[in-house]
Every structure is written in C-alpha cells, then in structure tokens.
Amino acid sequence: MPAPYAKLALKDDLALFLTSPSYINKSRLCNHSLLCKTKPHFEYFFYYLGNFKSADYTLQVLSFQLLCKFTCYPVIIDSRARKYYDLLLKISLFIKISTMQKTIEEINAKIKAGKAVAVNAEEVIGIVRNKGIARAATEIDVVTTATFAPMCSSGIYFNIGHPKPRMKLDAGKTFINDVPAYTGFAATDVMLGATALPDSDPRNKEHPGDFNYGGGHVIEELVSGKDVRISASSYGTDCYPRKKLESWLNIKDLNEAVLYNFRNAYQNYNVAVNLSDKTIYTYLGILKPRLGNAVYCSAGQLSPLLNDPYYKTIGVGSHIFLGGGEGYISWHGTQHNPDVPRTANGVPKRGSGTLSIIGDLKQMKPRWLRGVSMQGYGVSLSVGIGIPIPVLSTEILEYTAVTDHDIIATVIDYSKAYPQFTSDVIGEVSYGQLKSGVIQLMNKEIPTASLSSYSGALEISNILKDWINGGLFLLCPPVKPIPGVKDGEATKPFNYRPVERNNNH
Amino acid sequence: MKVARKIVLHFPAQLVEKAIAYRLVKDFDLQFNILKASIIPDSEGFIVLELSGEKDAYNQGIRFLTRAGVKIEPLSQNVSRNEEKCTHCGACLTVCPTGAFEVEDASRRIFFNHDKCIVCGNCLKACPPRAMELHF
Incomplete structure (x- = not known):
C-alpha cells in the first residue's frame, strides 16, 4: 500500500501527511482535518495539503479518497505540517490500511450462489450518498448501466444457407425488403446496415423527406420473426x-444471424441547437430556428461509459445486455476518442469513448431493436444496451455514483458549426439542467428534448440487475482494455488530398 | 354557462362546397378557431376547430351541423399514441406547440395529454419510431 502515498507526495500541493491526533488537536484543525474512517486502533490521521478553494480541490479529495480507500472529510491546509513530511512519509509505509478489493471471480461466485447484490446506476447514487463510499462498496457487487437510443453504426450479418442450385450473392446485388444489403463476402453471407434505404425511397427530393423504412426497420422485422423478402x-x-433468387426469409431459417455494431454507446454526446432562421432536420431531430429547442442524446447518469469514464472495467470481452439478449464488447468503437476535455471527476465533456459490440440476433427482442425514422435525415436503429460494472474497488464505485448534475455536455450549432465541421462551441450544460426541461444559453430559455430514452435505459438496467441478482448472468473480465486517455487513440478528420484529373484515364 | 370544445367536423362530398361554418357565428353567436382544415372540392373534407360560446347556443349549433349532414367527433380521438411503438425517448417534447407531451418525474416516461392536443400533426413525423398515429 505505500505506493499511493509516494504518488501523492510527488506534487507539492498534493502532498499527503500523517500526523498524530494530539498534533491535530493542538493545531485546532480537528474539524477540518482529513479524518479517515479507520479501525479504532488506528492511531494516525492524515493530513492533506491542497488548495481547497481551487477548482481542483474536489478532485484532490476524491483522488485521495480513492487511493486510501476510505471516506474522507474536507481538509484544511497547514503549512506547519510540511516539516514533518519525510518523517511522516516513512511512518506511513508501516501503516497497514485495509482496502476493499474484489475480483470478478469472487463476484461471479456470489452471482452463482444467488448472493450477489446488483443495483442500477441511478440507485447507486442514493446508496453511496446515504451509506458512504466505503460501506456501499462492501455491500454492492455490481452496478448496472444502460442506454437505449438511435445508434447508426449498427448492422447485422447472416448466412442464408445454400440454395439449389447454388448461387454466389457476392459481387451481385442483394436486397432485403428492397433495402440494399452488402454481400462482398463469401457466397451466402449478407450484411445489412441500419441506415440503408430502398433505392425507391425519394430521400430528400421533397425536403424534409419522411424516411419511413430502411435497414433499421428490416432488422426490427427480422428480430420480430416476420418474413422478409430477399x-x-x-x-x-x-x-x-x-x-x-427471390424468396421469403425468416430468422429461424438463417444459419447465423448476428448483430454487429461498430460504433455504439457513445460516452457522451453533443446537445444540438439551431442558430439559423429556419427549421433544420438533423440526425438529432427537428431543430427549431433561433435556439427554438435543444436536443440531447444520452442516458446521462445511467449511461455505460459515463459510469466508467476511464474504461477500468469495460473492455473487450465484457459480457453485456444487447437488444434484449446477451452480447459482448468486441472492440472499441470507431471514432473512439478518449482524449477530450473532462470534468474533475474524469467524465468527458465531449463525445469521447465508443464501443463496438456483437451478439446473437436470434435471441434478441424487437422491443430493444427498433427501426427509427429521422425526418429529413434518414433511418437508423434504436439499440438497447446494458453493461454491468463490477464494483472491484471504492474507486470504481465512486465513478458509478456520478449524477446528471456532474455530467457536462457541449452545445453545438447544427445549422453551421456541425455541418461545416468547425470547433465552435455555444456552451456547456449539465444533464441535470437538460432534464429540467429548459436550459439557459445566450440569454435565452431553450426548451429541451431527448432522443435517448431514459425510461428505456432504466428498464434495461433493471432487467440486467434482475438477471444478475437471479444468478442468470455472469460477468466476464475484459481480455483487453479499450484505449484510454493518452494511449494514442484519437479520431482524425478526413485527410483530403485532391485527386489530379488525368485525361489519359 | 360558457363551453369551449375542440371538435372535428367531417364534411361529406356534397357539403364541401356549401357555406356552413359561418352560420355558427351568425345564427348561434359561437366563436371558432380553426386549428386545421382540409377541403378538396367534390371530395370529403374536415375542419378541426375549437368552438366556444354559451352552452345552449353551442348545443343548438352542434344540432344544426348534425342536421346539415356534418359528422362531428371530439378531437382527442384523432391523434393517438401507439403504445407498442413508443420508446419514450422524448423527441416529441419540443415539436408540440401546446405542450401535450410531458415527462413523468421519476420514471421519465413521456405522458401524452390528449386534452392539450390540437391535431396539428407536428409530432407524427418527428417521432422516430413513428408511434403517433392520426385517425379519422
């Protein structure tokens, strides 16, 4: 356990000290000192040097709290403690602190025995508030998170079986309910994307187009057990x-049917507004002119990656709820971009992390895979995802206790800044404010709407909770972490290199 | 006693070109506010309006319309939500001019308040799972 102390002592304003209770009494700092909830025989208190008026103060207390695995109280600066620094640092090496550490194996053993305690990411907030982080960490094994929203980079692949006589679909053209599918694989493998549209769809010829039917709707029908036409x-x-080949297809006749989404569960997302003078139709819905409304799309405090901001438990191989069935995280998602501005508690204020996920479509349910139409934009698929977070330490639990008020989203103008790909930001608001129904920006009260279903996410988090509490769902430790902050994974813009027109071609 | 109700008047083809609505004002001293209308010559038409006035006059006006062959329905039956399809996302909240969609506090489910609906149709295409349905 000595390492955290040394680590904390690295910075002058982030130093940790030990001192005796008598010293604290003498210095009349008792009420403000950092009192760790320790065992009765523990004879030292911690002194923590930090500028508690700075914005970093909360973070510093939080980091300390996480590192020493105890609930802490606010501290006051005492420069006199500095002279004891070396001595006290040495003393600290001899002090044993009991820490709360669990393994996924231990949690799985409890799940199998029907003794695991899972709560959802909304409930955990109150529990941590009432019981304190240390006690809550010993009581809770898993926190369930979830999200249910349109996720465009979703799709399915399936194998139709070989017809008689045989046919190679690849390099030809294949449509499912008139929606074009991709077949550039082996003879009978087909992939269908959520946003594909029938060739006959008028698109935005008469703006705004309706986009009543597309890939997402085919996926929903297939999952519902309805026949679709190939x-x-x-x-x-x-x-x-x-x-x-012209035939009816049913999911039960397919050899494999797999949902494979290469970007889902965005860690955070833009809040869209419209500064122009006319209504615009976007993938975030209808945006009224002159800041007439603001649309957000995140489950906030319930959302998976907002509850594990540094990807400490969610990684490749994590076992998840997907579309009403089970799935796994297959990789980090496309446009995974962890190096964005974050709040003091580590929560990204921009899009940031994403996940790629996979699961057996045959056991999924149409309730959680819904074709959606965005007027003037196109079609998509609303996907229900639930991710369990194992409470391996107080640190991990602390992250899951994040509230809508702690999570900040960035407001972007979708009439100009977004389409022109400029970095202009109108402002920052919390999900607490967004959920109140009105936000204040540019001296205006703007009513808010959401594209992500919080009640749907809550329902998923409860289903997953019931699965875990009922011993039906085990956790999988990640086989590979997804890239974190400063791991070198960053989203680059398109590298435009004009092609020289050569008349010889 | 005053009454104010939102109603839908369905005009059969033979009535579409006859002037009827003005008599509500002239003969029965009723006020109306047209919320939506679709009138095509030689075809069926409808008017969605809020009709208000003294109760007795209101009832007489309605009787007059019925006798003239106009079919009358209360408005709230005309836009409904398909509960199977609704995902309770909340995309409808800011497109409704009358605030007929409300977020229920704890569950954050979206409540559709029929009483506030004026059948403008804004929510129909704004709803991603297309759960809002127009019925005549």
Missing part, C-alpha cells in the same frame, strides 16, 4: 450457376 441477382459461375 431478392438477389448475380452473374453465375460454373460452381455457382444460379443468377436470380
């Missing part, structure tokens, strides 16, 4: 002579 054409070969 129509495919190809060129025919000696081994795959068939050139046309």
